Amino acid sequence: MSALPASSELDALVSAATAAFAQAPSPADLENAKAQFLGKAGRVTALMKELAQLAPEEKKTRGAAINQAKQAIEAALTARRQALQEAELQQHLQAEALDVTLPGRQRGAGGLHPVSLAWERIEQIFSSMGFDVADGPEIENDWFNFTALGNPPNHPARSMQDTFYVDMNGEDGQPYCLRTHTSPMQIRYASAAAQRHAADLAAGRVREIRVIAPGRTYRVDSDATHSPMFHQVEGLWLGENVSFKDLKAVYLDFCRAFFETDQLALRFRPSYFPFTEPSAEIDIQFADGPLAGKWLEVSGSGQVHPQVVKNMGLAPETHIGFAFGSGIDRLAMLRYGVSDLRQFFEGDVRFLRQFA
Known part of the structure; x- marks a missing residue:
């Protein structure tokens, strides 16, 4: 049986996930980083599987700690997703700048040929x-x-x-x-x-x-x-x-x-x-x-x-x-x-x- 992760080790896991998410330059890269930590073969999933080998009291304590770390990682993931979306929106706005002070477009009056x-x-x-x-x-x-x-x-x-x-x-x-x-x-x-x-x-x-x-x-x-x-x-x-x-x-x-x-x-x-x-x-x-x-x-x-x-x-x-x-x-x-x-x-x- 492997040693259970200490609180400092879970903190390090959260820090590593947050850093990996922050370095992801695009939504696709962010999803790849997510898989390393929250995917089926990710590090958090591996810790959750190890809980089955613990005694009931230890499982409860360690499970709560792992869940808390998982929530922190998910929060970091959500924050990075929002940041990437906002950056993409700003890029579109700059590329399609609209001068709201210009007069509105009016439909001109028609005339006979x-x-x-x-x-x-x-x-x-x-x-x-x-x-x-x-x-x-x-x-x-x-x-x-x-x-x-x-x-x-x-x-x-x-x-x-x-x-x-x-x-x-x-x-x-x-x-x-x-x-x-x-x-x-x-x-x-x-x-x-x-x-x-x-x-x-x-x-x-x-x-x-x-x-x-x-x-x-x-x-x-x-x-x-x-x-x-x-x-x-x-x-x-x-x-x-x-x-x-x-x-x-x-x-x-x-x-x-x-x-x-x-x-x-x-x-x-x-x-x-x-x-x-x-x-x-x-x-x-x-x-x-x-x-x-x-x-x-x-x-x-x-x-x-x-x-x-x-x-x-x-x-x-x-x-x-x-x-x-x-x-x-x-x-x-x-x-x-x-x-x-x-x-x-x-x-x-x-x-x-x-x-x-």
Whole structure:
């Protein structure tokens, strides 16, 4: 039987454990030190096992002394654990210093995108002229997007519009596509109007159609002035005797209101569109500002082709008028002085914040 540890020996054991704990630089090292003293094979555990060989009175006295030493070792262990935790916390606080005197972070006020601002302004101006505002599907069938607008299958004019097609065919066997313009709304809106007013039309009473259709459109195109997804506003006015004169008056009034200047001129250049005849490009010229004196193309236009009027379910002898298609993005670029269309869609908050 081994000699029982004296009180001085237990004090030395407590001192050794306290010193070992104090020298542990990390929680993992502290756990290794704990195992030397309080583990299953530790020095305190070995002393507790030796109590079984003592007489009852000696066991009681020695057991109490060993338990007291064990409690002192556990207290030293707990103190070191807390010290390591506090040191780790201080290290994190220093690494992630927070200046509580700084003002709090505030959520800034949002604002409309510049294209949305231009879109809303266009709707407001044309609404004040008596135009309805129509909306339609962005995935179109062949009839509305091409054929009804004078672009039957294999027509060479289709090559002017590189198109995103959808892997699904319509009832006519032609594939659906992402609409390449908002012109399909000419057919949709006018056809619906013809059905609503069928009785008036049959009686020879002309029901005027005046509508714009703003929306997203898609073509395989991308550079400083073109985007695969862009915005267009289609305009249509049909009546008994609507002419190019009315087109010029309406579009000139629109441009002067949109750009907030009367110092603006308009001109027509001959062009070609399969759904209008005759057709023209519309250019504007500012009298002052950075673009003064330059003719800038802003829209395509023309008298609605008689066959397109028939495709609407109307009589071309009684419903005469014009259509135009303008790029909302292009108008926004000119209004806000933006030189690269791609800035509208890159999501740079520094750029967009200018318009909020």
